[in-house]
Amino acid sequence: MTPNRHGSARIEFPNELDVLITREFDAPIALVFDVLTKPEHVSKWGATPPDQMKVCEIDLRVGGTYHHVFVTEDGTECSFRGTYLEIEPPVRTVETWLFDGWPDAEAVETMQLHETEGVTTLTMRLAFRDQAGRDHMTRFDGQEESFDAMEDILRSLLETETVPE
Amino acid sequence: MSISEYDGRVARASTTSDVFNAIAEADRRDILDVLTTGEKAVGAIVTQLSLSQPQVSKHLKVLSEVGLVRSRAEGRLRLYRLEPARLRPLHDWLAKYEQAWNDRLDRIDDYLQELQQQGDGSDT
Numbered sequence: 001m002t003p004n005r006h007g008s009a010r011i012e013f014p015n016e017l018d019v020l021i022t023r024e025f026d027a028p029i030a031l032v033f034d035v036l037t038k039p040e041h042v043s044k045w046g047a048t049p050p051d052q053m054k055v056c057e058i059d060l061r062v063g064g065t066y067h068h069v070f071v072t073e074d075g076t077e078c079s080f081r082g083t084y085l086e087i088e089p090p091v092r093t094v095e096t097w098l099f100d101g102w103p104d105a106e107a108v109e110t111m112q113l114h115e116t117e118g119v120t121t122l123t124m125r126l127a128f129r130d131q132a133g134r135d136h137m138t139r140f141d142g143q144e145e146s147f148d149a150m151e152d153i154l155r156s157l158l159e160t161e162t163v164p165e
Numbered sequence: 166m167s168i169s170e171y172d173g174r175v176a177r178a179s180t181t182s183d184v185f186n187a188i189a190e191a192d193r194r195d196i197l198d199v200l201t202t203g204e205k206a207v208g209a210i211v212t213q214l215s216l217s218q219p220q221v222s223k224h225l226k227v228l229s230e231v232g233l234v235r236s237r238a239e240g241r242l243r244l245y246r247l248e249p250a251r252l253r254p255l256h257d258w259l260a261k262y263e264q265a266w267n268d269r270l271d272r273i274d275d276y277l278q279e280l281q282q283q284g285d286g287s288d289t
Contacts, residue, residue, distance in 0.1 A: 025277055027280075044276055045275075048265075
């Protein structure tokens with residue numbers, strides 16, 4: 001029996017510029033790599049229902065580009081694109097990441113896979129070029145201050161005392 | 166490929182609250198951090214942080230105004246403690262951010278399981 005890993009992703013803000021996400025999958029590394037990098041697979045899991053994935057283009061080679069477009073229920077389109085900088089199947093890809101809605105927030109995304117006894121660990125690192133970029137991901141309305149320390153405090157508070165519902 | 170498409174939507178959710186402004190200041194976060202270990206007088210906070218007593222008092226005033234800390238008098242001392250319920254908006258924001266990632270990674274997980282079940286039968 002494989003354990004239910006739903007909801008088990010770890011999300012960290014290790015410094016001013018990075019977001020780090022870790023998650024395990026009960027699948028061999030080669031399959032996980034394919035599912036994360038081949039358009040015929042990505043198009044299956046890419047969109048959050050009821051959104052749809054309208055464009056899923058992936059040219060998986062160094063210098064190749066990808067382009068994903070999602071369409072929400074009300075017809076709003078979200079477009080993401082980037083260029084592959086490194087490809088090392090089945091363990092690693094490095095690519096630029098650009099959301100058309102935030103043209104100033106280009107990031108470099110590193111996807112790293114590691115398999116131990118049939119369990120593949122995915123580590124995603126999203127490294128923004130500058131803090132203004134990363135703050136798009138983490139700031140509150142108009143809030144320029146970083147989220148790092150806040151997150152640590154929040155977690156320690158939640159561990160020591162229960163926030164009432 | 167990118168599995169981070171939807172972060173933007175979460176980050177752009179409107180979360181206007183004084184709590185966010187109060188906690189955006191580094192010294193005030195340090196004070197909150199000190200208070201996670203329990204109720205403390207101003208003097209105890211001053212000795213733990215490299216801040217002056219007037220600075221700490223000023224920050225405690227801001228934190229009290231937004232309800233993140235509460236104080237009570239004990240003899241001649243005024244003791245400050247955290248009011249964790251007021252961190253709810255922050256907690257909700259972090260939970261939503263984590264939820265967006267988890268949803269996405271769960272879909273990958275389900276899809277991987279589906280593929281492997283199919284693979285057991287024919288496609289090897």
